[in-house]
Amino acid sequence: MKKYIFKSLLTVDNTIYLSENLMRIIKAILETDSKLKGLSDKLKAVYERMVANKKRNSASALTQKKAQLDQRRDQGYISLRDIIHGISLSLIPEDAEKALSLYRVFEAVGTTSYSSGYKDQTASLSSLFSELDKPEQQTALTDLALLPYYGALKTAEDDFLEIDKQMLDESTENELNYEPAQEIMVDMVPALTDLVGYMELSSSFDAATYGDAFNQMVTVINEVNATARARLTNNENDSGEETEN
Structure with a gap:
């Protein structure tokens, strides 16, 4: 044969x-x-x-989706940062002062932290949220009508973290099997x-x-x-x- x-x-x-x-x-x-x-x-x-x-x-089929969601959170970060920076330079002293206080939080975290790797960016956003969730910063965001932009950034980060978790679960399952x-x-x-x-x-x-x-x-x-x-x-x-x- x-x-x-x-x-x-x-x-x-x-x-x-x-x-x-x-x-x-x-x-x-x-x-x-x-x-x-x-x-x-x-x-x-x-x-x-x-x-x-x-x-x-x-x-992973989720790799491209994760990259897209990372770009989305980058966009949300840059948008909020630049709006706050713009208001901090305004000719309305009260608004400028509130915005400057918010912008200093971005400076402390790193105004270009969005360009870091996935893990570093997630850590930077966690620090940013921790500061901006404080009552005085929330008041400033409310007074400047910036809460929708802040909420959009947090949602973008939540979406990214969900995909990140799915990929981790997928990787763990692959290793087991x-x-x-x-x-x-x-x-x-x-x-x-x-x-x-x-x-x-x-x-x-x-x-x-x-x-x-x-x-x-x-x-x-x-x-x-x-x-x-x-x-x-x-x-x-x-x-x-x-x-x-």
Whole structure:
């Protein structure tokens, strides 16, 4: 029996692609062959483990959302800071004095603290809120009609912290459920091999039922193997070039 599946050639993406396509090809004949269905179910179980592994190792889907919410809190910070600074320079002494008191809080925290890293910015905002929540500062914010701007900044920070918590929870769950791809490969390759071997044997006895599906499977496998060999050759060539340089 010819060998079709080569572990040394396969990447995680290769195994996922192969599994999806091989299971698709045999789908129409599963219900009439319990042995084939059992092999397909075995492959599907390992396939799902591999997909989960890839998902855990991919960048979180929340990363972009977190960056957007960080920009939003930056915008809220800059807006409130600049409005307060502008009023502190006004020609209305009473308003200017109240605004100057508020602006000094921003100076103490850092007027450009929004440009810091995520954790440092969160710490700076916590300090800012701690000061601006004091009664005298709340009175100043109220008198200057700035409470809506302050509230918008706090909401933006709450939204950011919620996403940050979700990402932390996601990371913790991934660590708890982590399974190295190479360990899954130990089960994946035999599952693929058994399925292909069964289809090859079945097609030799019943070409009408299994022949076309088996030929489609071989075509897909050959395409993956050819691409994998080309990738390995390119990697070897690149490595050689680096050594010569």
